[in-house]
Amino acid sequence: MKPLILSFAIVLAAVAGASAADVTWSQQIKPIVDARCTSCHGADAPEYPAFKKAKEGWLAKGIGPRMDTYSHLIYYTGWPDTGALMRRLDDGASRDDKKPGNMYQYLGDSEAERQANLPLFKAWVGSWNLKKFDALTKDDLAGIKVAY
Numbered sequence: 001m002k003p004l005i006l007s008f009a010i011v012l013a014a015v016a017g018a019s020a021a022d023v024t025w026s027q028q029i030k031p032i033v034d035a036r037c038t039s040c041h042g043a044d045a046p047e048y049p050a051f052k053k054a055k056e057g058w059l060a061k062g063i064g065p066r067m068d069t070y071s072h073l074i075y076y077t078g079w080p081d082t083g084a085l086m087r088r089l090d091d092g093a094s095r096d097d098k099k100p101g102n103m104y105q106y107l108g109d110s111e112a113e114r115q116a117n118l119p120l121f122k123a124w125v126g127s128w129n130l131k132k133f134d135a136l137t138k139d140d141l142a143g144i145k146v147a148y
């Protein structure tokens, strides 16, 4: 086996046994975010309300809202930007039209890497819900774990 494929195999093996209880921001999620997201969602990126206010300008620079810390990222899971992380990262499997979210592509350079990283986010979030806040039940919300 090539080393790259071997490392995916190890990750997959680890993920197979992963549950919301053992995937944490510090251990598994931050390294992925640092490597794959912060070039556009880093410390220089705006807070979400500021991004929304001047969206065209940020988009012209290819910069999205800030998501490089635990506190920033969980904003896009339960509330207030409910389900945004899940809708954007989903590979389409959770949708009727099977269309992946537009940030799924950044989860890896290959489909194997994307498919290895997605279950980590799913396990970290807990209840992987693509719904907007109004459609979310209290149980859906309580299922969001986002361990630090």
Ligand code: HEC
Pocket: 033, 036, 037, 038, 039, 040, 041, 059, 062, 063, 064, 065, 067, 076, 081, 084, 085, 086, 088, 089, 102, 103, 106, 107
């Ligand atoms: C090449 C730049 C780039 C990379 C890399 C990137 N993003 Fe994005 N992202 C953007 C831009 C620009 C937007 C705003 C435009 C849009 O909504 O699509 C965005 C929007 C988002 C949103 C939606 C925020 C909202 O408006 O609700 C989420 C969630 C997100 N990104 C997550 C991620 C995650 C997680 C990663 C890493 C796996 C990532 N992105 C990697 C550029 C990027």
